[in-house]
Amino acid sequence: MKPLRRAPLFLAPSPYRRRRLRDAARILPVAGVLLMILPMLWTPAGDGNRRLSGDVIWFFLTWAGLILTAAVFAPGLARPEDKWPGEGPAGGKGDEDED
Amino acid sequence: MSFNLLVASCLAYVIFLFAVAFLVERRSGAGRPGWLRSPLIYTLSLSIYCTAWTFYGAVGYAARSGLEFLTIYLGPTLVFIGWWWILRKLVHIGRQQRVTSIADLISSRFGKSNSLGVIVTLMAIVAVTPYIALQLQSVVLAFDVFARAAPAAEARPAGGQIAIWVAAGLALFTILFGTRNLDAKEQHTGIVTAIAVEAVVKLVALIAVGVFVIWGLSGGVSGIIARIDASSLHDWQLQPGRWTALIFLAGVAVICLPRMFQVIVVENSDDGQLARASWAFPAYLMAMSLFIVPIAVLGIERLPEGANPDMFVLTLPLAEGQGGLAMLAFLGGFSSATSMVIVEAIALATMVSNHIVIPTWLRLRRSGAISEDVRSLVLNARRLSIGIVLALGYGYYRVSGGSGALAAIGLISFVGVAQFLPAMMGGIFWRGATRTGALLGLITGFAAWAYCLFLPSFGAGAFIPAHVMEQGPWGISWLRPEALFGTDMSDPLVHALFWSLLLNSAVFCIGSILSFPGPVERLQSAAFVNVFEGPVGPQRWxxxxxxxxxxxxxxxxxxxxxxxxxxxxxxxxxxxxxxxxxxxxxxxxxxxxxxxxxxxxxxxxxxxxxxxxxxxxTVTVEDLMVVARESAQLMEHSAQLEEQREELARTATALREANDKLTTLSVQKDAFLSQVSHELRTPMTSIRAFSEILAEGDLPPATVARSGGIIRDEAVRLTRLLDDLLDLSVLESGKVQLSVSLVSVRDMIERAILATEKIKPGRDIAFIRDTTAETIWMRTDADRLTQVFINLIANARKYCDSSHPAIRIAVRVRGGRVRIDVADNGKGIPKASQPVVFEKFWRLPGEARASGAGLGLAICREIVTNLGGTIDYLPGQGGAAFRVALPLRIGEGGGA
Structure with missing residues (x-):
């Protein structure tokens, strides 16, 4: 009945975990960018120390790692939003930026 | 390898695709979409990102620029694993607003502005047509490779002939399955499934060639690693600027390309699809890229100098005599090209018909109701548009003469569609983005792209004269197409990407900040930006x-x-x-x-x-204001209701409490009356009994004296009881007359001790006092207060059951109030009885009735209350203890 019902300040463990999973999902592409542009800092290929095959292996291993992490995250993220009594559909703003 | 066999298998493959699309359409038409909506089909349909440019071009790209080709697949990977940021919102908006294309998204967001839709449509056509031409070219090139390998005796069609047949075939397929119906939501299950089949074909083909190259030609993984390190690719150097720019560009393109928007957003039906695609699509991209480097390395190593690296996927198996594998590779490339063209044509045709053809038609017949069948008009417009789009692609192919490396055209196209990014991202994340800003930004970015990248790509002198490329227009070197504002980046692509997006975003932001959005725009901005908060329900009509x-x-x-x-x-x-x-x-x-x-x-x-x-x-700003006011009133109204409800609840609670009190009082009154009658009856009974004895007369004088004494004692007790009751009622009514004077606490306590000495005179009771602290003068009714002390000390004397009884009296002044504690060292009062000690007729359990009427403490409480103070039982003092707190001066200091 109250016009403004506030979301609970603290969450139960399982919604809390889901929130942190979302945080992790948000961080993942940032980590991916860092890993993918990291070879910029290496010495250029063909200088003797570095081999092209090493680059190839680096990129594909990081790539596979990112895909696996995303695959681990995906089922948890796809679950429906948490709802609180009195709150609008689909979790509302709390989902976007408030924990 | 017979050329005719190739054409025949190609036709068979196309017929197979027709059959798949047809069966699926029928199945979904029967209302059994089932697995058609599965995340797997969705993910596979996303693979149209990998066009012929990937299938053939990536190897060529790798042969020319080393690992740089990876950026084209790393960008989308990052976007997809980060789907929670952008894709999820985009897809939600797409579903909620029933978006039909990227032009529709942008036009809908900015106030359903059709001019914006037209501009985005035109930009998309200009940017994407070369890309379609590229696909046609790849098919022609592939045919050419086989034709050259075939015996010279066979008849060979010319490249242009092949291109026109392919274009016409694709147009037919797209029209058949892309414009069958006008769904409430523009989804095409048949085509999407055919695309998914093609996705599998191209992946299998590329992997087959890769496996052949690694295990058939190089002797396994260690062999290929040695070859990679020995190859000319080894000289490749990562250029940080270009590397980062290309990853970014590919990430942008994957959401801005009309065909990608179509499969990601328009064909999406739930979040689960997206969640699965978030890792499965990157996995697909990785699988597609895995064998690119080995194929490129072996191609350079084995094929003659000057062979086109873009065709290594075909020429390598052919050169090694693997006709079947080459055929598979050909079908893979064919699949890549056709699937891309089909979806791109649908996406563009939807945009053309919805934003150009129908609005024009509506405008032409401004008057009157709609009398014709709009349905067939829309479908025909769409069919026509598909034809136009493919004709444009073919025309571009003919005009450009099939020149240029495949990869270059693809990237130019990417930068073109990347111009949608600011308007799109601004539209879904920024409430303040306006139509004017979007319009100006798009035009600026598009102009910059055309000037810096697109037009120069036709070669110096084709559209932009050579001297302009060299010195800039009118000799202004700051406006040179490949070095705007004197920034010579040595890489025209990065230069164009940087400037076009920078200018685009800057103009978009400035335009948005300076302009004022219309009402529909404001409604839409709220609906888009706050899409997760459910649909906003403003009154539009x-x-x-x-x-x-x-x-x-x-x-x-x-x-x-x-x-x-x-x-x-x-x-x-x-x-x-x-x-x-x-x-x-x-x-x-x-x-x-x-x-x-x-x-x-x-x-x-x-x-x-x-x-x-x-x-x-449209709605007007006034309407919006009315809506806002109405909702504000509603909110206020409900707030008022809430307040009233709370007040009612409070009143109800108060009433309940009052009722409880009344009930208790009534019970108490009854108890009191029965107590009083009981107390009065006991002495009365003995008085009556003894007076009857006396009335009989003729009694010994001793008996007469004893009876007379008992009667007198009982009468005294009665009188005392009645006095107490009277006193109590006067005190309770608050009509008591106080005689206020200045008096010392010590005097009153001493008087009280003296007065109580006669009680249990045999016992030796110790008084623990601090006479200095007691020397406090207060203005109060001395007699009444003394009475309180007498009662308290008398109780202590009577009931303290210690073997060495002691009474402690402590006096303290705190904030204008005197606190007097009277405590003994007896057993104290049981906890259960503590709340009721001040009630009338309360006695210690088990005490003889004769010892008192049980009115002493009740009287104490009334007196203290009348004197403006409080009296409480003080628990935890080792015995019975009472605290009397009084103002130093009666009538003031009460609020300390």
């Missing part, structure tokens, strides 16, 4: 301005009779009308109707068509 029948007629012409009638009937039932099948044109119904129509003909057109009937073009 006025009540009752439209004839329901006219609306039905129009809807029938767009959606078809049956669908429209079902829609109207459902709405009528929902409004509670059981007789008529026409619902009232309520604002809610009009809004939902507009939404449904938007799924078929685009938001801007649907809005315009309903406006024609409702008679009002």
């Amino acid at each position: 006025a009540q009752g301005a439209a004839e329901p029948e006219a609306l039905l007629v129009m809807t029938q012409r767009i959606m078809g009779e049956e669908d429209a009638q079902i829609l109207f009937e459902t709405a009528a039932r929902a409004q509670g009308k059981s007789e008529s099948m026409l619902p009232d044109p309520t604002p809610a119904f009009l809004a939902s109707l507009e939404e449904k129509l938007a799924g078929s003909i685009g938001a801007a057109t649907a809005h315009a068509m309903i406006s024609k009937l409702v008679g009002r073009d």
Whole structure:
């Protein structure tokens, strides 16, 4: 009945975990960018120390790692939003930026 | 390898695709979509990102620029694993607003502006046509490779002939399956499934060639690693600027390309699909890229100098005599090219028909209701548009003469569609983005792209004269197409990407900040940016301005009779009308109707068509204000209701408490009366008994004296009881007369001790006092207060059961109040009795009735209350303890 019902300040463990999973999902592409542009800092290929095959292996291993992490995250993220009594559909703003 | 066999298998493959699409359409038409909506099909349909440019071009790219080709797949990977940021929101908006294309998204967001839709459509056509030409070219090149390998005796068609056949075949397929129906939401299950099949074919083909290259030609993984390190690719150097720019560009393209937008957003039906695709699509991209480097390395190593690296995927198996594998590779490349062209053509045709053809038609016949069948008009417009798009692609292929490396055209196209990014991202994350800003930003970015990258790509002198490329227009070197503002980046692509997006975003932001959005724009901005907060329900239409029948007629012409009638009937039932099948044109119904129509003909057109009937073009700012005011009033109203409810609850609680109190009082009164009668009856009984004895006369004098004494004692007890009761009632009524004087606490305590000495005189009781602390002068009624002390000390004397009884009296002044504690060292009062010690007639359990009437403490409490103080039982003092707190001066200091 109250016009403004506030979301609970603290969450139960399982919604809390889901929130942190979302945080992790948000961080993942940032980590991916860092890993993918990291070879910029290496010495250029063909200088003797570095081999092209090493680059190839680096990129594909990081790539596979990112895909696996995303695959681990995906089922948890796809679950429906948490709802609180009195709150609008689909979790509302709390989902976007408030924990 | 016979060329005719190749053509035959190609045709067989195409017929197979037709069959798949046809069966699926029929199945989904029968209402059994089932696995068609599965995340797997969705993910595979996303693979149209990998066009012939990937299939053939990536190897060529790797042969020319080393690992740089990876950026094209790393960018989308990052976007997809980060789907929670952007894709999820985009897809939600797409579903909620029934977006039909990227042009529709942008036009719908910025106030359903059709001019914006037209601009985005034109930009998309210009940017993407070369890309379609590229696909045709790849098919022609592939045919060419086989034709050259075939015996010279066979007849060989010319490249142009092949291209026109491919284009025509694709147009036919797309028209057949892309424009079969005008769904409420523009989804094409048949085509999507065919695309998914093609995705599998191209992946299998590329992996087969890769496996052959690694295990057939190089001797396994260690062999290929040695070859990679020995190859000329080894000289490749990562250029940080270009590397980062390309990853970014590919990430942008994957959401901005019209065909990618079509499969990601428009064909999406739930979040689960996206969640699965978030890792499965990157996995697909990785699988596609895995064998690119080995194929490139072996191609350079084995094929003659000057062989086109773009065709290594075909020429390598052919050179090694693997005809079957080459055929598979050809089908893979063919799949890549055709699937891309089909979806791109649908996406562009939807945009052309919804944003250019239908609005033009509506404008031409401004007057009157819609009399023709809009449905067939829309479908025909779409069919025509598909033809136009493919014709444009073919035309571009003919004009450009099939020149240029494949990869270069693809990247130019990417930068072109990347111009949608600021308007799109700004539109879904920034409420303040406006139509003016988006319009100016798009035009600026597009102009910069055309000037810096697109036009120069035709070669110096084709569109931009050579001297302009060298020195800039009118000799102004700051305006040189490849070094704007003197920034020579040595890489025209990075230069163009940087400047076009920078100028685009800057103009978009400035334009948005300086302009003021219209009302529909503001509604839409709220709906887009806050898409997760559920649909915003503002009133877009006025009540009752439209004839329901006219609306039905129009809807029938767009959606078809049956669908429209079902829609109207459902709405009528929902409004509670059981007789008529026409619902009232309520604002809610009009809004939902507009939404449904938007799924078929685009938001801007649907809005315009309903406006024609409702008679009002758009909502006005005043309407918005009214809506805002209404909702503010509603909120205020509900806040008031809430307040009233709380007040009622408070009152109810107070009433309940009062009622409880009354009930308790009534019970107490009854108890009191019975107590009083009881107390009075006991002495009366003995008085009566002894007076009867006396009345008999003739008694010994001793008996007479004893009886007379008992009668007197009982009468005294009665009098005392009545005095106490009287006293109590006076005190309780508050009508007591106080004689206030200045008096020392010590004097009163000493008087009280003296007065109580006669009680249990045999016992030796110790008084623990601090006479200095007691020397406090206060203004109060000395006699009454002394009475309190007498009662307290008398009680202590009577009931303290210690073997060495002691009474402690402590006096303290705190904040204008005197606190006097009287405590003994006995057993104290049981906890259960503590709350009731001050009640009338309360006695210690088990005490003889004769020892007192049980009014002493009640009187104490009344006196202290009358003196403006309080008396409490003080627990935890080792015995019975009472605290009397009084103001130093009666009538003041009460609030300390």
